[in-house]
Amino acid sequence: MGILNVTPDSFSDGGRFLHRDAAVSRAIAMQQAGAAIIDIGGESTRPGAQPVSVDEEIERVVPVIEALHGELDIPLSVDTSKPEVMVEAVKAGAGMINDVNALRAQGAVQVAAELGVPLCLMHMQGEPRTMQQAPAYADVVAEVRAFLLQRLACCREAGIAEDTVLVDPGFGFGKTLEHNLALLRNLHQFADVGAGVLAGISRKSMLGALTGREAHDRLAASITAAALAVERGAVMVRVHDVAETVDALSIVNAITGSDR
Numbered sequence: 401m402g403i404l405n406v407t408p409d410s411f412s413d414g415g416r417f418l419h420r421d422a423a424v425s426r427a428i429a430m431q432q433a434g435a436a437i438i439d440i441g442g443e444s445t446r447p448g449a450q451p452v453s454v455d456e457e458i459e460r461v462v463p464v465i466e467a468l469h470g471e472l473d474i475p476l477s478v479d480t481s482k483p484e485v486m487v488e489a490v491k492a493g494a495g496m497i498n499d500v501n502a503l504r505a506q507g508a509v510q511v512a513a514e515l516g517v518p519l520c521l522m523h524m525q526g527e528p529r530t531m532q533q534a535p536a537y538a539d540v541v542a543e544v545r546a547f548l549l550q551r552l553a554c555c556r557e558a559g560i561a562e563d564t565v566l567v568d569p570g571f572g573f574g575k576t577l578e579h580n581l582a583l584l585r586n587l588h589q590f591a592d593v594g595a596g597v598l599a600g601i602s603r604k605s606m607l608g609a610l611t612g613r614e615a616h617d618r619l620a621a622s623i624t625a626a627a628l629a630v631e632r633g634a635v636m637v638r639v640h641d642v643a644e645t646v647d648a649l650s651i652v653n654a655i656t657g658s659d660r
Contacts, residue, residue: 401437401477401638402430403602406460407444423464424471431472434646437496438472439638440464440489441479445500445573447532447605454484461485462492469493477520483511490515498638500524500573502551513558520566520598521551525574532574540579541586544569549593566636568598572606580606584625587632599629600638602645623648631656 406423427438442460443452452460457480465476469492477496478489483505486497495517502521503509512519523544525535537543548567555565569583569590580601590597601607607621608614619641626637627648639645652658 401439401598401636402427402433402435402642403638403640404430404438404440404464405444406440406442406464420463420467424467427464427468427472430642431474433643435474435642436636437475437477438468439477439479439496439498440468440494441498442485443480445479445528447528447572449528451529454482457482457485458488462488465489465492465494481505481508483508486511486515490517496520498522498568500528500568500570502547503554504551509554509558509560512555513560518564518566519555519560520568521548521555521595522568522573522598522600523547523570528573535574535576535579537579540575540582541589544583545590545593548590548595552594562594565595566598567593567595568600568638571599571601572604577606577609580604584628584632587629587634591633596635597629597633598636598638599626599634601625601629602637602639602641619644627652630658 404423404427430438440461442457461478468476475495476493477498478494479498480486481499481501497512497517498520500522501524503512525531552565571580571583602622603615603618607618607625611621622641623644626639626645629637630649630652
């Protein structure tokens, strides 16, 4: 999954693809590099990020989705927690919803069920503005797993088919470095929740804490983390550096015998 942030304030590439033409060129390049899906987000979810209005988010993502729909040979995903944005994005051509809030917004589950597109449900403790203010767990792996099972149950109750849903443990979303490492170390424990696992670790602060490098200089760390996630059972990784990650995962899949 290639990341396309059409925002001015995302932690790694904020402002680079805010204009439609730049965003379209970036998406085409990621497809050519081997991306299987492009994830388009119009609201930053970095720690401390401020929310944007429904109208502003729609104005950012819908023109890009419209421009890319039919231009690319791969599906488009919309990275949003707002039901109104979900509706407009799918109308414009998005074929997946990636929600860092796991459809907890008012009406989001019902809207997702009506739209009928694949979903990704992510765990987040708190909200982006405050999530890194002393996050705490008794057992981070057990608690994140229980949360995702509960959200999957809500989806089932709404009539959403399990085989259309992915889950994401939410690396960096209300977690300390130790929490993130525990989740990556034990990612295999999410294999039996009833949904495939998506891992989004690319360029994140946990990698900076381990290497001392800034976000733009975390390529080697990001590739290593993606390879470890896939080796531990992730079926999709969400990344900035598509070509390099595709190369690395071709080696992992050759060794493990996986066709992911």
